[in-house]
Amino acid sequence: MKESILAVRRAIDELDIDGIGALAVKCLEEGLSPEEIIQEGISKGLEIVGRKFEEGEYFLADLIMAGEVVKEAMPILKERMNPGGRGKGTVILATVAGDIHEIGKNIVGMILSANGFEVIDLGVDVPAQRILDTAKSSGARFIGLSALLTTMVESIREVVSAAGAAGLRDRVKIVIGGACTSMELCKEMGADAYGETAIDALRIFNDYAAGA
Amino acid sequence: MDQVILQGIPFDADERGLMELLRIRPGTKNASEFSSILAQAKTLARPKAAFGIATARTVDHDAVEIDGIRFTSRVVRINLEKAGVVFPFVATCGTELEDWSQGMTGMLHAFWADSLMLMALGSAVGVLESHLKERLGGGAALSTMNPGSLEDWPLGEQAALFRLLGDATEAVGARLTDKMVIRPLKSVSGISFVSEEGFTNCSLCPRQGCDSRRAPYDAGLYGKRYGL
Known part of the structure; x- marks a missing residue:
C-alpha cells in the first residue's frame, strides 16, 4: 500500500x-x-x-x-472519475412522517455517499407516498427509514405496508433505524433489516449491493 | 395549580470547551465559522422553563391524578404517592434559537446549531432544578420522570402533561404536535418529585449504547419496587 x-x-x-x-x-x-x-x-x-x-x-x-x-x-x-463508472446503487433516505429529527439520517447519508452509493435524501417528516413515488421514479433499490420517537413507529409501518401494496417489495429493500426501532420491530412489520448505527447501515447496504 | 415561569435564563457557553467537544481545531476556517455561529446563538438564545406546584392523588393501582388530570403508569403512581408535592415542568431552548437553526445549511453547521440548542436547553434545565431545590430548602433529593422514557409511561402521556401545564407551555413557547413531539425540538417535559430513595429513568431502561445513560440498568427493579 x-x-x-x-x-x-x-x-x-x-x-x-x-x-x-x-x-x-x-x-x-x-x-x-x-x-x-x-x-x-x-x-x-x-x-x-x-x-x-x-x-x-x-x-x-x-x-x-x-x-x-x-x-x-x-x-x-x-472530477477525475470515469463518468461511466458504476456505483453501488441508489438509496432513498427519509425521516418518516411526523418526525423531524435528522442528524442520524444525515450521518447515514454521508457515510453511504462516501462509500459509492447515490443518496436521495428526502429530508424529514416525509409522507409514505412521497417515499414510494421517489422509489418508482428513481428506480432505487434501497430505502432507509429513520425515526426517533415511539409515536413514529406507525409511520414506518405505513411505508413498509404501502410498498407492499404498490408491488415494490420484490425489488426494494427497506432498512429501518433510529432510537424507536429494533430488530424485533423490523421483523414484526416486515422490513428487511434494522441498523442500530450508521456503520451498521453501511454494512447492510453494502451486503445488499454486493448480492444484487 | 400554582405555576412559575422562568424567563431571562442566561445562555453561557464556553467557546473553547465547546470547540473541543465538537472537535473543532483552533485557528482553522471551521473555528472562525463556529465563533460566528456561537456569537449569533448567544445573542438570540432565550432558554425558558415553567413548572407547576401540585400534589398527586392515587386513583387506582396504575394511575394518579394531578389537578384532575389522570396519568396512567404504575411507576408514576408509586413514585408520586410517596412524594407529597410534585413539580410538573417543561423546559426549552426557546423558539428563537430553533427558528434561527432552520436557516443553517450543511450538516456541520446544522449539527453545531443543534448542539447549541441542546446547551441552551441544559441552561434552562439547570435553572429549573436550582429553583426547585431552593423551593424545597436545598437538602431534598429531587428525582424526575419524563413521559416516553419508560415503556410503563409512554410518550402519549405527554398530552396529559401539557394539559396539566396549560398556559405555562404557551408562555415558554413550547407546543406539542399530534405525534407528541415537543417544538422546539430541544425541549423536555416531566414531573420532578422528592424521593429519598432516588429515581432515575435509566435504572428501568434496558437500551444499550445510549449516550445519555446516567445510571446502570437494574433488571430487577421493575419487580422489586413496582411489582411489574
Whole structure:
C-alpha cells in the first residue's frame, strides 16, 4: 500500500480537514485512480472512524467531522472519475412522517455517499407516498427509514405496508433505524433489516449491493 | 395549580470547551465559522422553563391524578404517592434559537446549531432544578420522570402533561404536535418529585449504547419496587 493512500486514511481518522485536499491531489499525482483512493483511502479511513465510534472512543462530533473531511476530498476525486463508472446503487433516505429529527439520517447519508452509493435524501417528516413515488421514479433499490420517537413507529409501518401494496417489495429493500426501532420491530412489520448505527447501515447496504 | 415561569435564563457557553467537544481545531476556517455561529446563538438564545406546584392523588393501582388530570403508569403512581408535592415542568431552548437553526445549511453547521440548542436547553434545565431545590430548602433529593422514557409511561402521556401545564407551555413557547413531539425540538417535559430513595429513568431502561445513560440498568427493579 502506498504511503500517500495511508496518509489519506490517517487524515480521516485524525479529522484533518485542512490536510485532506492536498493528500488527495498527491495520490492522483502518484497515478492512483480516484476509485482506488476512495476504496482504499476514504472508505478505509471512515471504517477506522466508525469502529472507534462503535467502541466508544469517538463521539458523534468526530463522526460528523470525519464526514466533513471526506467532503473536502470528494470533489477533487469526482472530477477525475470515469463518468461511466458504476456505483453501488441508489438509496432513498427519509425521516418518516411526523418526525423531524435528522442528524442520524444525515450521518447515514454521508457515510453511504462516501462509500459509492447515490443518496436521495428526502429530508424529514416525509409522507409514505412521497417515499414510494421517489422509489418508482428513481428506480432505487434501497430505502432507509429513520425515526426517533415511539409515536413514529406507525409511520414506518405505513411505508413498509404501502410498498407492499404498490408491488415494490420484490425489488426494494427497506432498512429501518433510529432510537424507536429494533430488530424485533423490523421483523414484526416486515422490513428487511434494522441498523442500530450508521456503520451498521453501511454494512447492510453494502451486503445488499454486493448480492444484487 | 400554582405555576412559575422562568424567563431571562442566561445562555453561557464556553467557546473553547465547546470547540473541543465538537472537535473543532483552533485557528482553522471551521473555528472562525463556529465563533460566528456561537456569537449569533448567544445573542438570540432565550432558554425558558415553567413548572407547576401540585400534589398527586392515587386513583387506582396504575394511575394518579394531578389537578384532575389522570396519568396512567404504575411507576408514576408509586413514585408520586410517596412524594407529597410534585413539580410538573417543561423546559426549552426557546423558539428563537430553533427558528434561527432552520436557516443553517450543511450538516456541520446544522449539527453545531443543534448542539447549541441542546446547551441552551441544559441552561434552562439547570435553572429549573436550582429553583426547585431552593423551593424545597436545598437538602431534598429531587428525582424526575419524563413521559416516553419508560415503556410503563409512554410518550402519549405527554398530552396529559401539557394539559396539566396549560398556559405555562404557551408562555415558554413550547407546543406539542399530534405525534407528541415537543417544538422546539430541544425541549423536555416531566414531573420532578422528592424521593429519598432516588429515581432515575435509566435504572428501568434496558437500551444499550445510549449516550445519555446516567445510571446502570437494574433488571430487577421493575419487580422489586413496582411489582411489574
